[in-house]
Amino acid sequence: MTYNKKGFIGLINSILYSRILIVDDNKANLLVLNAILKPKGYHVDKAISGDEALKLCLKNDYDLFILDVQMPNMNGFELAENLKSINRTKEIPIIFLTAISKNDKFSIKGYKIGAIDYLTKPINDELLLLKVDLFLELYHQKKHIKSLNNDLDKKVEERTKLLNLKSEFLGGILTSIKNQIALIDDEGNIVLTNKAWDKFSKKNPIDAIFRGAIGENYFNKIKKENNDPIFLLVSEAYRRVLNGLENNFQMEYQCKLTTDIRWFFIDLTPYGDKNGIVISIADITNRKNIEESIRLNESKLKDIVNNISDAIFSVDNDFIITSWNRSCENIYGYTEKEALNKKMDELLKTEFIHFSNKEITNKLKDKKGWSGEIIQLNKIGKPLFVNANYKIIYNNKKDNIGITILNKDITRVRKNEIELTNALILGEETERKRIASNLHDGLGQYLSGLRMQLQVIKEDVEEEYYTNLISLVDTAIKEYRSVSHNIIPPNLTQDGFVEAVKLTCSKLNSDTVKFTIKSNLEHIKITSEIEMELYRITQELINNALKHANAQKIDITFNINESKMLSIKIIDNGDGFDVEKNVNNTKTGIGLKNILSRIHFLKGTINITSKIGIGSQFIIKIKL
Amino acid sequence: MKNLSILITDDNSFIREGIKLSLKKGEWKTSIDEASNGLEAVEFVKENDYDIILMDMSMPIMDGKEAINKILALKPNNKILMVSMHSIKAEIELLKENGARGYLLKDDIGKDLIKVINRVLADELVFDLIYY
Numbered sequence: 001m002t003y004n005k006k007g008f009i010g011l012i013n014s015i016l017y018s019r020i021l022i023v024d025d026n027k028a029n030l031l032v033l034n035a036i037l038k039p040k041g042y043h044v045d046k047a048i049s050g051d052e053a054l055k056l057c058l059k060n061d062y063d064l065f066i067l068d069v070q071m072p073n074m075n076g077f078e079l080a081e082n083l084k085s086i087n088r089t090k091e092i093p094i095i096f097l098t099a100i101s102k103n104d105k106f107s108i109k110g111y112k113i114g115a116i117d118y119l120t121k122p123i124n125d126e127l128l129l130l131k132v133d134l135f136l137e138l139y140h141q142k143k144h145i146k147s148l149n150n151d152l153d154k155k156v157e158e159r160t161k162l163l164n165l166k167s168e169f170l171g172g173i174l175t176s177i178k179n180q181i182a183l184i185d186d187e188g189n190i191v192l193t194n195k196a197w198d199k200f201s202k203k204n205p206i207d208a209i210f211r212g213a214i215g216e217n218y219f220n221k222i223k224k225e226n227n228d229p230i231f232l233l234v235s236e237a238y239r240r241v242l243n244g245l246e247n248n249f250q251m252e253y254q255c256k257l258t259t260d261i262r263w264f265f266i267d268l269t270p271y272g273d274k275n276g277i278v279i280s281i282a283d284i285t286n287r288k289n290i291e292e293s294i295r296l297n298e299s300k301l302k303d304i305v306n307n308i309s310d311a312i313f314s315v316d317n318d319f320i321i322t323s324w325n326r327s328c329e330n331i332y333g334y335t336e337k338e339a340l341n342k343k344m345d346e347l348l349k350t351e352f353i354h355f356s357n358k359e360i361t362n363k364l365k366d367k368k369g370w371s372g373e374i375i376q377l378n379k380i381g382k383p384l385f386v387n388a389n390y391k392i393i394y395n396n397k398k399d400n401i402g403i404t405i406l407n408k409d410i411t412r413v414r415k416n417e418i419e420l421t422n423a424l425i426l427g428e429e430t431e432r433k434r435i436a437s438n439l440h441d442g443l444g445q446y447l448s449g450l451r452m453q454l455q456v457i458k459e460d461v462e463e464e465y466y467t468n469l470i471s472l473v474d475t476a477i478k479e480y481r482s483v484s485h486n487i488i489p490p491n492l493t494q495d496g497f498v499e500a501v502k503l504t505c506s507k508l509n510s511d512t513v514k515f516t517i518k519s520n521l522e523h524i525k526i527t528s529e530i531e532m533e534l535y536r537i538t539q540e541l542i543n544n545a546l547k548h549a550n551a552q553k554i555d556i557t558f559n560i561n562e563s564k565m566l567s568i569k570i571i572d573n574g575d576g577f578d579v580e581k582n583v584n585n586t587k588t589g590i591g592l593k594n595i596l597s598r599i600h601f602l603k604g605t606i607n608i609t610s611k612i613g614i615g616s617q618f619i620i621k622i623k624l
Numbered sequence: 625m626k627n628l629s630i631l632i633t634d635d636n637s638f639i640r641e642g643i644k645l646s647l648k649k650g651e652w653k654t655s656i657d658e659a660s661n662g663l664e665a666v667e668f669v670k671e672n673d674y675d676i677i678l679m680d681m682s683m684p685i686m687d688g689k690e691a692i693n694k695i696l697a698l699k700p701n702n703k704i705l706m707v708s709m710h711s712i713k714a715e716i717e718l719l720k721e722n723g724a725r726g727y728l729l730k731d732d733i734g735k736d737l738i739k740v741i742n743r744v745l746a747d748e749l750v751f752d753l754i755y756y
Binding site: 441 | 635636638639641642643645646648649682709710712714715730731732733734735
């Protein structure tokens with residue numbers, strides 16, 4: 001015989017731990033059996049009667065009974081019956097020993113009682129041992145299997161408990177969930193539902209969908225009209241999912257049952273491999289209401305933004321346009337379609353007056369935004385003066401995700417400013433002309449007349465007296481001439497502004513200041529208005545150089561090139577000044593604003609450079 | 625004493641008075657007409673003959689430049705002496721071309737008037753007393 005491991009262990013068990021109980025009223029027989037069995041290593045107990053045997057059984061566990069049949073009081077059969085009726089001993093194998101010949105009837109009885117085998121006296125040792133071995137082994141194996149079974153049973157019990165717990169837990173979830181959930185098998189029977197579902201009918205699963213979702217009344221209503229599109233749609237979906245044609249079906253459905261409109265979400269998911277469908281229905285009215293409310297707010301906001309007269313648009317971090325309001329279209333000329341996703345600088349061709357694009361990006365990085373004046377071109381190329389406001393947008397994580405830009409079109413304001421300045425300048429000129437005229441007709445004449453008359457009476461007065469008077473009158477005339485010249489140079493109209501400048505400078509030439517004038521303007525024709533403006537510009541710059549810069553050397557160059565670009569260059573060696581500070585500041589006394597207005601009036605440009613302590617250079621360019 | 629008929633054209637009466645005063649120095653028996661603008665001067669010339677006409681440059685209605693042309697067109701023999709507060713070269717050249725006999729600055733009338741009148745009467749052109 002070959003044993004597998006378990007069998008081997010069983011064998012070991014048989015040998016090492018087996019306990020045998022021999023029962024025979026004949027002591028001699030007991031000794032004989034003992035003598036046979038003990039050497040083999042079995043533990044042997046002896047009893048001479050059934051009673052004793054039973055007593056021993058109360059104390060010990062046996063693995064095999066060997067019972068003599070013929071015994072007084074309780075015979076072997078009776079003992080066996082008793083043993084079989086006791087739990088502790090009923091499984092233990094019994095071998096009967098008998099001296100009487102084994103006829104069938106006798107054997108049958110024994111077997112019926114539960115014996116495993118018979119042995120006839122006289123006992124054959126070898127046979128006895130073999131049978132004892134065998135039956136013990138069988139018994140131990142049986143016990144072993146039983147214990148394995150018990151283990152298995154225990155495991156199964158545990159598993160079942162766990163599964164039950166899980167099932168209870170899931171059941172609990174399903175119960176508490178507001179969604180109506182049902183599991184439907186492949187034959188359309190509802191096998192599992194949760195509490196929410198149970199509120200409604202469990203008959204036809206498709207009916208139940210709607211019943212569950214929208215209530216009895218609607219169901220009753222639409223059942224009559226079975227061609228309700230939603231009803232058909234879901235029915236069809238149900239069929240398809242069940243047949244594996246769809247993995248999943250989902251739908252949002254609005255139920256206008258009562259005045260209270262409700263939204264439902266229906267989900268059909270297959271279960272297992274064509275085993276059925278899990279239906280889940282959720283009431284999503286709240287979410288839908290919130291979504292709608294958000295949408296309305298967004299729409300209102302968009303309306304507000306669109307109705308503002310300022311251009312409001314937004315760009316991402318690369319200055320690509322991401323939104324565009326109606327005023328943007330009005331101001332810039334581009335529609336939303338034309339503007340979205342374009343780069344802002346390419347579309348609007350922005351010129352920053354006092355800052356560069358790079359400087360602005362840096363400013364934006366540090367602070368929350370930037371504002372300032374810029375010039376932009378609209379769609380048809382018209383320049384616009386714009387007051388720009390950039391504000392950085394942040395997301396929840398405080399990353400900057402773009403910039404909102406609000407631009408005010410101040411072109412009209414600027415234009416008005418320019419027109420006003422021009423009007424002022426014009427007014428000034430008119431006034432000056434008037435004063436010059438008055439001076440000429442009045443004071444000038446009288447002074448000349450006075451001198452004239454003095455000369456007449458020359459002989460009639462003392463020489464010293466006459467000299468004093470004449471020099472007094474001459475001084476008066478000289479000052480009058482200077483004032484008059486300052487107002488309007490006498491040779492301006494006749495000889496042009498270059499000659500007028502030359503005349504002015506010749507009167508100003510002195511020991512402390514020297515002028516040099518160069519010009520190639522001899523043969524050009526300029527209107528008298530422009531001559532006047534050009535003279536004034538030059539005059540004011542000269543005044544500046546003298547009064548504010550304390551210049552001692554002033555070089556003036558007038559030049560015109562082939563393309564009729566007139567340039568006036570004035571270089572002085574005065575104190576110099578801070579160009580940026582003084583360009584817009586009229587309070588410092590450097591009247592650059594007036595000069596700039598005149599230059600702007602002539603549609604010219606000016607380039608100013610100045611170094612403190614060294615001097616200044618003004619280059620004006622005007623296209624004639 | 626020689627006779628001298630003279631037409632003084634100036635819009636400023638003070639100046640005219642000054643000129644008349646200056647004339648006293650000369651040894652003439654003067655017969656003086658006064659016009660306050662070029663147009664008046666032309667009217668006077670139509671009616672009368674003068675030995676010399678003194679003409680201011682800037683006057684209302686008709687200034688000296690226009691008047692000289694009108695007068696010489698009427699009576700080309702007239703001797704017209706321009707009188708002004710300024711001296712502008714181009715202007716003076718033009719007047720010379722148009723037939724003026726001389727140019728005098730008002731400042732120096734008191735000093736030079738008699739001399740200049742005599743020179744002009746002697747058919748001289750007097751354009752050398754101008755300074756700029």
